[in-house]
Amino acid sequence: MKGERGFTLIEVLVALGIAAGALLLLLSANNGSLRKSMGAREDLRVLRSAESKYEECLLGIEPGVSGELGGLEGWRWEVFRNTTYVAQLKKLKRVQFVVYRPEGQKAFEWGGIRESE
DSSP states (O other): TTTTOOOOOOHHHHHHHHHHHHHHHHHHHHHHHHHHHHHHHHHHHHHHHHHHHHHHHHHHHOOSSSEEOOOOOOOOEEEEEEEEEEEETEEEEEEEEEEOOOOOOOEEEEEEEEEEO
C-alpha cells in the first residue's frame, strides 16, 4: 500500500475553502443582480402609472391638480395648466406634469399642449 497516494486533510480543507469562497462570490453577485432587477421593476411601475396619469391630465379626463399616484404609496403628482393664445388661431392649454418621490424630491417632469375648450 505504499504506492497509493491520497489527498491529505490540509489539501481537502484548502479545496473546500476555495469552493466556498467561489460560491460566496457567486451568491453575492446574484443578490446584487436581484436587487437591481427589483429596483428596475419598481421604476417601470412608477413610470407607467405616471404616464397614464399624465395622459389623463393632457386629455382633460383628470380634473384634479394633484394627488397620489395610483397604487404607489408616497408617490405624488401635480399638474399645472396655463391658457395661452398662439397667433390668434387657437386657444391652447399648456400642461406641465410633475411627479414627486415619497421623500418629496422631484422625480421627473413632462409638458405638453392641448386644445382648450
